[in-house]
Amino acid sequence: MPLSVAIVGSGPSGFYAAEALLKGGDVAIDLIERLPTPFGLVRGGVAPDHQSTKQVVRAFERTARDKAVAYFGHVEIGRDLSMDELCGLYDAVVLAVGAPADRPLGIPGEELPGVVGSAAFVGWYNGHPDFARVDPPLSTERAVVIGNGNVALDVARVLVKTPQEMAASDIAEEAEAAISAAPLREVVLLGRRGPVEARFTLKELREMGTLAAAAVALDPAQLPAAAPAGLPERKRRLAERNLEILRGLAAAAAARPKRVRFEFYARPVAVLGARRVEGLRWERTELRDGRVVGTGQLHDLPCGLIVPAIGYRSKRIPGVPFDAGRGRLRNRDGRIAEGLYCVGWCKRGPSGVIGSNKQDGDLAAETIRRELGPRVAGGGGKPGRPGLQRLLSARGVRWVDYPAWQAIDAAERAAAAEGAPRRKFVSIDDMLALLDQASPHGS
Known part of the structure; x- marks a missing residue:
């Protein structure tokens, strides 16, 4: 059975981790993001007049469209499900939550x-x-x-x-x-x-x-x-x-x-x-x-x-060790505990450029496969995506999948002034209202 991995956060570090895991094959990856919109700091942190830097999302889009990858936007750990529940659903959980404070x-x-x-x-x-x-x-x-x-x-x-x-x-x-x-x-x-x-x-x-x-x-x-x-x-x-x-x-x-x-x-x-x-x-x-x-x-x-x-600084996540002095998750080379890992700024602090996160993703993928691959191959895998979908549905949590994000993306591009790439939605309610108009039942 495939190795099931949840990546919490859909910024560059999360996508680089997903890309590295895909290279090893036989994996099911779920990107879990608290906003409806993916790409993290590329969308919300890179200066708006640096459009060439934002072109990196083209590579991330290829990863998101891979048949082994699913996107769960508008799902927040601590609000919609706990870290313990998430770790119970997946063979590995990778935290890519950045340093937003x-x-x-x-x-x-x-x-x-x-x-x-x-x-x-x-x-x-x-x-x-x-x-x-x-x-x-x-x-x-x-x-x-x-x-x-x-x-x-x-x-x-x-x-x-x-x-x-x-x-x-x-x-x-x-x-x-x-x-x-x-x-x-x-x-x-x-x-x-x-x-x-x-x-x-x-x-x-x-x-x-x-x-x-x-x-x-x-x-x-x-x-x-x-x-x-x-x-x-x-x-x-x-x-x-x-x-x-x-x-x-x-x-x-x-x-x-x-x-x-x-x-x-x-x-x-x-x-x-x-x-x-x-x-x-x-x-x-x-x-x-x-x-x-x-x-x-x-x-x-x-x-x-x-x-x-x-x-x-990163923010504390209940149940995850935190290094208050350095403002990041406590880890050793990206490993927090067996089955729990971190990449990007929440791992090493806010340093480097977008591409600096690639090395973290490669290391996390290597560590996950070394530690968990043999166990999963022996039939000890966890529920993964079907388990997450059942839990969210039972709680009435509305998630935004990747096609829904593409609808938001298309609407932003269509609303752009001449010469501009998009006119962004700045309200989650407005994003969800757009999706309601397109598909009254949502995800």
Whole structure:
């Protein structure tokens, strides 16, 4: 009998695990996703103006259409069935649930209205149903984005791009309207460390010099003449190339209505304001033996919106060991317990690019087949898909299968403005209502 595997989460790490398992043959894979829509961060996290990056879903679509794979959207572990029930139904369960929670800043005032974590902010402009009602306070001339990585660059870029520049994106309609109407004049990118330590990739950093209505501002004195010789060769080369781009951005001063200002060696100390964000207090820093050390020089920066983009954490799953210090599921090389595994950010933390998850999928597939293959081949397999369908039907749980997702996808594409790839549904109820119109009985 085939090896039955449930993969919880249908983002890149889940699809890479499914692809790796399919290569071994004789397997039945069920992708279980709490949203009706698949593809995880490719849909809800990749910047809406980076459509080329989203083309990876074509490979995922081939996996989803494989006869050995079934999709169960709109099914949530902890709401519709428990982890114990799921593990009782499948030979193996692979958790691919990502790291959807923002890391806290850990400074006074971060609870004030006007501090919007990057997970929520990016989810809002990407039309993620969890964040459709975020409504960030954009009636301000200055926003501060805290972080020296690509997510920080994405947020800053989307905030200052013109509607014409975003016309070929799949930004949520409500978000685009709010950003376009905002009186923003400056976005400050604030990072504790320097440009050598920043985690920008070349493509994203170069884009900052191509903005139609925004110039880049940064202090050339913060750019070292060269990356430290002691860095590993690969990191040193990347740092040198980033420094070269930053020098070019610093030299290309232009008169434009908006600007993005890079402020390196700046540590947030406190969010200022009584009832809402009115500013950010930050401290000048320096590096000593690789450590960030405050100099005692404090500065107050008036602003109405602060977006921390300093990393993400996984959420606890009842019954699954959790490493609170690292904000991820407790595991050893992706193995949590016999029959229970994890891949992607919930395994190793939020690092790497989309393709970085492939190695996790390969390792999980190899471990599952080594540990469970002989037992299942001997006739000890669990109910798998038929068991899940019986349980969900008995509880009146409505799931969205892959053809139903394709109907949602088709409707979004049909509703797109000229030049845009789609107009996203931002409400689960609206997605289900569409399916009701097409098929009153649903799944």
